[in-house]
Amino acid sequence: MLTVKNVEVVYNDVIQVLRGVSLTVEKGRITALLGANGAGKTTLLRAVSGLLDIHDGEVTKGRIELNGRAVHTWPPAKIVSAGLGQVLEGRRVFAEFTVEENLRIGGHTRRSGLHESIEEIYHLFPVLKERRRRTAGYLSGGEQQMLAMGRALVAQPDVILLDEPSLGLAPRIVQQIKDLVVQVNQERGTTVLLVEQNAMMALSIAHQGYVMEQGKIVMDDAAANLMENEDIRDFYLGRGELSTSYRNLKHYKRRKRWLS
Numbered sequence: 402m403l404t405v406k407n408v409e410v411v412y413n414d415v416i417q418v419l420r421g422v423s424l425t426v427e428k429g430r431i432t433a434l435l436g437a438n439g440a441g442k443t444t445l446l447r448a449v450s451g452l453l454d455i456h457d458g459e460v461t462k463g464r465i466e467l468n469g470r471a472v473h474t475w476p477p478a479k480i481v482s483a484g485l486g487q488v489l490e491g492r493r494v495f496a497e498f499t500v501e502e503n504l505r506i507g508g509h510t511r512r513s514g515l516h517e518s519i520e521e522i523y524h525l526f527p528v529l530k531e532r533r534r535r536t537a538g539y540l541s542g543g544e545q546q547m548l549a550m551g552r553a554l555v556a557q558p559d560v561i562l563l564d565e566p567s568l569g570l571a572p573r574i575v576q577q578i579k580d581l582v583v584q585v586n587q588e589r590g591t592t593v594l595l596v597e598q599n600a601m602m603a604l605s606i607a608h609q610g611y612v613m614e615q616g617k618i619v620m621d622d623a624a625a626n627l628m629e630n631e632d633i634r635d636f637y638l639g640r641g642e643l644s645t646s647y648r649n650l651k652h653y654k655r656r657k658r659w660l661s
Contacts, residue, residue: 402428403449403485403560403594408463408473410441410448412456418444420616421463426560426609431586431593433607433624435600435637441616442596443490446562449594450487451477468559482510486558490565490596492549496538500529500548503537507552515555522551525584543574547581554585560592561585567599575599579606600637604628612637 403426410419418441426432436442447453448460451472465473472480495503504522508515523530526547532540537548546566553561563582567575583606585591597603604610607624612633620627627633 402468404466406464408448408465409461410444410458411461412458418616422618424611424618426592426594428592429590430608431595431606433603433610434596434613436613440613442613443564446564446596450485451475451480481556484559486553486556487562488549488553488566492545494537494545494548498537499534500537501533503548503552504555508555510556518555518557522555526551543570546578562594564596567602582606
C-alpha cells in the first residue's frame with residue numbers, strides 16, 4: 402500500500418507545486434491519477450520515489466508511507482529496496498545498452514534470483530526475449546515502453562508508478578500497454594499508480610481514480626463513478642456536452658465545479 406498524507410512540495414525554495422495532496426493506493430489495485438499538464442502529477446511521483454532532489458525540490462510538509470513505513474526522507478535506492486518501482490515519462494531506457502543489460506540494471510537491488518526474474522519478464526513481454534541482444538535505442542517506441550516496464554518489474558516491486566505509459570504511442574500499442582498493466586496487476590499482484598492524460602484508458606482499467614489540478618486533489622471516487630461523472634466526461638473524456646459540437650465548445654461557460 403502507498404499512502405500520501407497532506408504533502409506539500411516546493412521547488413528552488415520558492416515555487417510551491419503540491420498543496421496538501423493526500424491519496425491512498427490500495428494494495429493489489431490499480432489507481433489512476435488524472436490531470437492536465439502542469440497539474441503536479443509528475444512532481445507527486447518524484448516525491449514518492451525520492452527523485453525531487455535532482456530537480457531542486459523537497460517535501461516541506463506531510464508524510465509518504467510505503468507498506469506502513471515513512472519513506473519521504475529516504476534516498477531513491479532505499480525506497481526501491483523497500484518495494485517501489487517507477488517507469489518514468491518518456492521511457493528513459495539506456496539506449497546504448499542491450500535489452501538484457503537494461504533488465505539487469507533494473508534488478509541491481511536483487512541479491513538473488515535475478516536470472517529467474519528476467520525470465521519472468523521475458524514470459525510477460527515475449528517481444529523482449531526476441532530482442533534480448535538488440536541495442537535498446539533501436540527498439541520501437543512500444544518496445545521501449547515494454548522494456549521500461551520490464552526493467553522496473555525485475556526488482557519485483559510491491560508498488561509500481563507508471564508515468565504516462567501511453568504517451569506518443571499508436572492506438573494499437575496503447576491497447577497492448579493497457580492490457581499489460583492489467584496483466585501485471587492481476588497475475589503478479591502488483592499495486593499500480595497510473596498517471597495518464599488518456600483518461601479513458603486509465604479509468605477503464607483502474608479501481609479508484611483521483612483528479613489533480615493546480616497542485617491539489619480536487620476529486621476522487623471509484624473509477625466507474627468517475628467515468629459517469631458529468632465534469633469528468635466533459636473535461637477529460639470528451640464524451641459530454643463539450644463534445645457534441647464546435648458551437649457548444651466555443652460558447653461553453655460552465656466552470657469545473659471544484660473551481661467554483
